Amino acid sequence: MRVVPSQRIPVLRGEVVRRVAGVGTAPALSAIIIAGTAAALFLSRRPYEGNAAGGRLGSPVLSLAAVIVVIYLNQVLFTVYVLRVRHGDPSFIARYLPPGWFALARGHAMEALARQFPDPGLLAPAVLRVQAFLELPLVVFAYLTVSRWFSAGAYRQARRLLWPASAAWTATFCLIEWSLHNPYTTDDIVIRIAAAIVVPLWAGRLAGPPPDRVPGLPALLVFAVSTAALGLVVLTVYDTALLYNLGHLGARLPVTAAALAVLAAARVAATLLPYRPPGPGVESITRSFGAFLPLFFVPALPVRYGLIGWGTTYVAAAAALVLVTTAAVRGIADTFARSPVSRVRWLVQMAITLAAGLAAGAAASTLLRDGYPESRLLWTAAAFFIGATITCALIDPHTRPRPLPGESAAGGQ
Helix, strand or coil, X not given: XXXXXXXXXXXXXXXXHHHHHXXXXXXXXXXXXXXXXXXXXXXXXXXXXXXXXXXXXXXXXXXXXXXXXXXXXXXXXXXXXXXXXXXXXXXXXXXXXXXXXXXXXXXXXXXXXXXXXXXXHHHHHHCCHHHHHHHHHHHHHXXXXXXXXXXXXXXXXXXXXXXXXXXXXXXXXXXHHHHCCCCXXXXXXXXXXXXXXXXXXXXXXXXXXXXXXXXXXXXXXXXXXXXXXXXHHHHHHHHHHHCCCHHHHHHHHHHHHHHHHHHHHHHHHHHHCCCCCCCHHHHHHHHHHHHHXXXXXXXXXXXXXXHCCCCCHHHHHHHHHHHHHHHHHHHHHHHHHHXXXXXXXXXXXXXXXXXXXXXXXXXXXXXXXXXXXXXXXXXXXXXXXXXXXXXXXHHHHHCCECCCCCCCCCCCC
């Protein structure tokens, strides 16, 4: 079949604009990654002076849930708009974006809603504009939720980095937005800048940290399960809503429902666990990861984009390595200062722990080759964390702290 030239021009225009706009993406994203990493390293060492008590908006998971509900409401309205105003054809915007977007939901209920909607032309802002505002609070509240689940210290430190994190993440979103240039790009960038101001103010009114204590093995395992389950939920939102693929929701619903059930059970279990002080090995993991969470907050999104492409893989990997190393050094130093242990025994224990974690992560990565890169990264990280933590906890009882000066081996004077 012959292609009419006028039908091909818009597609060619979208392709050309993306290529031209993407020329400077790699240097700009590299600059954001480097600046975000430097800001995290510098600001994370400053004394905390924020509002420890928090505001009246509840914990971040409540705000996260509210944002997800609004995201899906916008998806329904977007679908109504396309069905009524665009006659069910999303190509008017799809031609500007990569493949894998705009799988519309076309069930009887959606068709009936579209027919009954009084003035669908008013729903035009549902095309990209609403999502441009909601994307930042989704990821920020998810990160704050995970930080609060882990420990009070990690949550306090993350909260005080809200403004630099909002700036770095918004700069990244705007850069990617510009590289995928479309008729809504200018509007979306203005909306994203507005969100960068609103979200830190909103997050500053969230509940304060929970009681401060170093998590032991049971709490760490519950945290890992909770984070993995939440990650699955967020990935479902990413695929079915942020990519406008509401038609995929039915296929993903069983796994997502199971993840929500596991998440609910894990959070109930977290409130019932008795507190048991961790051994020196587990405490090293806890304090290192507790240092990593706020350190990674500012450059997290730029590093994520850098690792999956855009020509910045090495810069992103180097930044992640610097942050992991810094967090490990800080966490280990804090552990040694509070719980003196034999350095030789500790090094042997950590070597075994690292090997076990890498083996668990490699097994998870091998079993899960398909899906989004974020899915594989989520399962690999969760398997590494759980494998390393359990191994370290099994070794801890066989590692005896060194007696302090003036103390006997039994701990007496």
